[in-house]
Amino acid sequence: MFIDSFSKFYSLQVRRGEKQNRTLKFSLEVASIIAGLSLTVAVWALAAKLGGYPVFILPDPLTVWQELVKAASGGLLWYHAQATLVEIMGGLALGLTAATTAGYFLAKSPLLERLAGPYIVASQSIPAIAIAPLLIIWFGSGKLSKVIICALVVFFPVLVNTIVGIRSVDDGLQTLMRSLRASRWQTFTMLEVPAALPVLLGGLKIGVTLSVIGAVVGEFVGADRGLGYLINLSKGLFNTPLMFAALITLAAISLALYLLVSGLERRLLAWRE
Amino acid sequence: MSDFILQAVAVSKTYYSAAGELEAVADINLTVCPGEFLCIVGPSGCGKTTLLQLLAGLLPPTRGEVRLAGVPLTEPHPDIAVVFQKPHLMPWRTVRQNVLLPLQVAGLPTDEADRRAAEALSLVRLADFADVYPKSLSGGMEQRVAVARALAQHPRLLLLDEPFGALDALTRERLNRRLLHIWQTRRLTAVMVTHNIREAVYLADRVLVLSPRPATVSAEFSIDLPRPRPDGIEYSEAFGRLAYEIRQAIRE
Numbered sequence: 240m241f242i243d244s245f246s247k248f249y250s251l252q253v254r255r256g257e258k259q260n261r262t263l264k265f266s267l268e269v270a271s272i273i274a275g276l277s278l279t280v281a282v283w284a285l286a287a288k289l290g291g292y293p294v295f296i297l298p299d300p301l302t303v304w305q306e307l308v309k310a311a312s313g314g315l316l317w318y319h320a321q322a323t324l325v326e327i328m329g330g331l332a333l334g335l336t337a338a339t340t341a342g343y344f345l346a347k348s349p350l351l352e353r354l355a356g357p358y359i360v361a362s363q364s365i366p367a368i369a370i371a372p373l374l375i376i377w378f379g380s381g382k383l384s385k386v387i388i389c390a391l392v393v394f395f396p397v398l399v400n401t402i403v404g405i406r407s408v409d410d411g412l413q414t415l416m417r418s419l420r421a422s423r424w425q426t427f428t429m430l431e432v433p434a435a436l437p438v439l440l441g442g443l444k445i446g447v448t449l450s451v452i453g454a455v456v457g458e459f460v461g462a463d464r465g466l467g468y469l470i471n472l473s474k475g476l477f478n479t480p481l482m483f484a485a486l487i488t489l490a491a492i493s494l495a496l497y498l499l500v501s502g503l504e505r506r507l508l509a510w511r512e
Numbered sequence: 513m514s515d516f517i518l519q520a521v522a523v524s525k526t527y528y529s530a531a532g533e534l535e536a537v538a539d540i541n542l543t544v545c546p547g548e549f550l551c552i553v554g555p556s557g558c559g560k561t562t563l564l565q566l567l568a569g570l571l572p573p574t575r576g577e578v579r580l581a582g583v584p585l586t587e588p589h590p591d592i593a594v595v596f597q598k599p600h601l602m603p604w605r606t607v608r609q610n611v612l613l614p615l616q617v618a619g620l621p622t623d624e625a626d627r628r629a630a631e632a633l634s635l636v637r638l639a640d641f642a643d644v645y646p647k648s649l650s651g652g653m654e655q656r657v658a659v660a661r662a663l664a665q666h667p668r669l670l671l672l673d674e675p676f677g678a679l680d681a682l683t684r685e686r687l688n689r690r691l692l693h694i695w696q697t698r699r700l701t702a703v704m705v706t707h708n709i710r711e712a713v714y715l716a717d718r719v720l721v722l723s724p725r726p727a728t729v730s731a732e733f734s735i736d737l738p739r740p741r742p743d744g745i746e747y748s749e750a751f752g753r754l755a756y757e758i759r760q761a762i763r764e
Contacts, residue, residue: 411600418570418594419617419665420587429613433604510604510645 298480306480307487315469320488322465326382326454327492330389331447338394338446339439342401343431352402359398367392367453371460385457385465392453393446400442404435437511440504447496451489516582517669517701518544518567523576524726525562536562538726539576544669544703549695551712552705554722555762560705561597563727564673567703568594580669590618593667595675599654601646607657608633608642614665625664632664635694652676652683659687663694670695672704676711688715689741696740709762713737713754714746721761731761 280300287299294302310316345352371388378384408431416426458467466485473481525537536559544550554560565571567578569585569592578585580592593614601610611632615625633639636656646654655675662670672691676684692715695702706712712719713735721731735754737745745751 409600411596411598412602414570415594415596415600416617418568418588418592419614420590421617425617429617430602433602436604508604510647 295477295479298483303480303483303487306478307484310481310484316484316488319464319466319469319485320492322382322462323451323454323458323467323489324492326385326389326457326465327450327496329382329386330453331393331450333386334390334393334446334450335397335443337390338397338442339401342398343405345398346402346405359395363395368456368460371456375457375461380461380463385454385462388457389450389453392449392456396445396449397439397442400438400445401435404438404442405431407438408434437508440500440507444497444500444504447500448493451493451496455489515545516543517546517580518703519579519582520567521577521579523563523566523573523578525559525566525571526574535726537566537573538728540728542720542729544701546668546701547699549692549702549715549717550704550720551716551718552703552720552722553707553709553712553758553762554705554727555724556707558722558724559727560707560722561673563722564594564671564703564705568592568671570594590665591668593662593665593670595655595658595662595670595672597673597675597677599646599651599658601654601657603646606643606645607638607649610646610657611661611664614661618665628664628666629660632660635663636660636690652679652687655679655687656690659691659694663698668701670700670702672702674704674706674708677706677708684711691715692741709755709758710746710751713751713758714741719758721758724763730763731758733758733761 284300287297290297298306307316345355367388370391371384374387375384378387412430412434413426416430421429454465455467455470458465459471462468466489469485470482473479473485520540520542523537523540524535527534527536540563542550542552552560552563562571566573569578569580569588572586580589602613605613608629611629612625615628620628630639630642633642636659638653638656638660641649641653646657649657658675676687679687688711691702694700702715704712704715716735719733719735720729721733722728723730733754737750737754
């Protein structure tokens, strides 16, 4: 499942000839994920044991697991994860809305694209972390500044994919809709949205992964809550196992979001199977 | 009022682009009577598709006027359905949903739309394929869906832009026979552009010949062959003579 999703992610479409038995395929996927995970943990445990590093350099998997359980049961992890999740959701909502709306109009108007295009591209040469301090000065060290940083990071890939998606709508189908005297709104909902959906969902996959990065970048620069803040805090406390616990939680959030979009994609694009 | 369902009066179309002007259609006059099957033939690239788009109200003429039942046509009209050169099916809609598209756009009640779609699909003999996606259809089947989509609109006038041009000869023959049958039972008016002379003779009551670009009507033929067309008429002497005369009239 995972490798498959990633190859789709990089648009290396793996075309499967025949439909295999679904349950068999699923159990194989689960088995391969468990196998891969076990191997990673085993290598990690071995390295920690043989290297003989102090715990604050490389804690072994068991120590990290214990720390993770402690932080989770004590509510510490949830307290910080909650803040990060709220920032991610807010950032995604804002970023996706802005990017798809702007993308639609840029795709429809070459003049607008010529006017705004250079600025949009230039803005991408500035790393998010470089403008984060400014945004924190403007919007405070609370959640709002992180939501905005997150939205900025999400904006560009979704914008580009929206433009590509809308531009790829078949001219013949546009003529067909015109011959049927479809209104603009009907053309939008019945033709442009479904036609652009495959490319749009590709952008969304990149966007959700980047949204996690955006939130953490914001929290690093100035925050009193969130998983990025927790990582910074555990660094100060030399509590490397806690840092690992926070990192694992972040990875889990990214993965969950990614799989959510993959699932959505499989549902919405079932007609391609 | 006018006795003609469709009329083109001194219609011209010029395209302007960076490369210069291109006159695609020049001063075309034509009339279509209700219930008639009119075919327009001409060499490829002569502006046939442009002419059909003008007749469909999809393109505004540079000069002249297209009239539907005497009324100037400035935009697509609900009485006109178009079948394009390519099927133009939406890959994310099933066959049935593709046929339903024009009815949904027109805002028909669901049960009426479903009834019409089912009827149109059975007319093109695709009822068994209603729930598959276009991906798994052959080229001939795709065009039959496009025809069904046009028929479901219950048009008075059917405009066909060489719809079977990309298909093999046998499939084309079969679909043309089916099309004639539908045209006759539904009492439709049809206008088809094509570069295939034998197809035009087989289908039409009247054939117009277009000149090379800019397209203008250079000859007109009445096709006095029996209706419904008997089997094997394509191989009769009268058919061959008509096809030959039309071929002679086409300058390339």
